[in-house]
Amino acid sequence: MAESTAFLRFEGIVAGYGGGDVIKGVDFSVPQGGVTCIVGPNGSGKSTLLKVVSGLLRPRLGQLWFKGTPLVGLTPREILQLGVVQVPQNHSLFREMTVEQNVELGAFLLKDRKVIAERLKNVREIFPIVAERAKDKAGSLSGGQQRIVEFARCLMLEPELVVLDEPSMGLDPKTLRLVFDTIKSMNSAGRTVLLVEQNARQALRMSHFAVVLENGLLRLSGSGSEVLNNPEIGALYLGGSIETTSKAVSPAPSEL
Numbered sequence: 001m002a003e004s005t006a007f008l009r010f011e012g013i014v015a016g017y018g019g020g021d022v023i024k025g026v027d028f029s030v031p032q033g034g035v036t037c038i039v040g041p042n043g044s045g046k047s048t049l050l051k052v053v054s055g056l057l058r059p060r061l062g063q064l065w066f067k068g069t070p071l072v073g074l075t076p077r078e079i080l081q082l083g084v085v086q087v088p089q090n091h092s093l094f095r096e097m098t099v100e101q102n103v104e105l106g107a108f109l110l111k112d113r114k115v116i117a118e119r120l121k122n123v124r125e126i127f128p129i130v131a132e133r134a135k136d137k138a139g140s141l142s143g144g145q146q147r148i149v150e151f152a153r154c155l156m157l158e159p160e161l162v163v164l165d166e167p168s169m170g171l172d173p174k175t176l177r178l179v180f181d182t183i184k185s186m187n188s189a190g191r192t193v194l195l196v197e198q199n200a201r202q203a204l205r206m207s208h209f210a211v212v213l214e215n216g217l218l219r220l221s222g223s224g225s226e227v228l229n230n231p232e233i234g235a236l237y238l239g240g241s242i243e244t245t246s247k248a249v250s251p252a253p254s255e256l
């Protein structure tokens with residue numbers, strides 16, 4: 001079966017909250033070992049689709065396969081245990097707790113103190129801020145620093161699939177680069193990344209595979225550069241406008 005060979009496969013996913021469907025039938029596969037990016041306008045259903053992955057929202061129809069295991073019906077905890085960890089769109093650290101306490105919370109599924117200590121040591125090496133600001137309240141960190149601590153917390157479970165919902169939201173260009181570099185290095189370390197991003201150009205440049213979601217349906221999918229270089233998509237979703245469509249047809253590489 002195709003679904004048992006894909007790393008993560010969305011199959012006929014329909015999902016919503018009350019009356020109507022927000023996700024209206026979505027099929028695609030996330031390849032193992034790469035960065036996959038979901039782009040699309042505000043309200044197109046990107047976060048909703050990620051909530052289905054983490055088990056926070058049960059789809060009305062369809063199935064989601066992770067390495068051949070059906071995820072629909074599993075609790076968020078069971079999905080975490082399978083190695084799928086999500087960093088949500090809004091900042092999610094406990095502001096009154098210290099940086100270190102927050103990071104340790106990422107290991108709440110683990111029992112063995114030795115394993116937790118070992119992972120904390122690894123995470124401190126990857127993200128020096130976890131050691132430097134260990135005893136500071138998480139709420140005293142800047143938005144970008146909090147994002148890095150959220151990444152550190154998610155790595156405590158050594159996930160196979162890291163799901164990130166708009167990690168660069170609200171960050172200045174320099175911090176944004178740091179966050180993107182961090183995503184690249186998590187991926188180089190062997191973790192598959194599924195990413196939703198508003199900074200679509202930068203995200204697509206580092207993505208192996210990308211899908212464009214529009215009004216709950218897949219408008220387009222392909223390699224990051226295929227989506228990036230699609231003139232219509234460029235004009236509509238990548239910061240262009242209809243008036244600049246003619247210019248966007250053959251953009252200079254430096255413009256991208």
Ligand SMILES: Nc1ncnc2c1ncn2[C@@H]1O[C@H](COP(=O)(O)OP(=O)(O)OP(=O)(O)O)[C@@H](O)[C@H]1O
Pocket residue numbers: 017018022040041042043044045046047048049089
């Ligand atoms: N908890 C909820 N209850 C009811 N409706 C919701 C809920 N969360 C989202 N929606 C609706 O679902 C639609 C899609 O929202 P979603 O957050 O998935 O979009 P998005 O693509 O992530 O947008 P953004 O780029 O702004 O983050 C919107 O119309 C939104 O109002």
Ligand SMILES: [Mg+2]
Pocket residue numbers: 046047048089165166
């Ligand atoms: Mg969203």
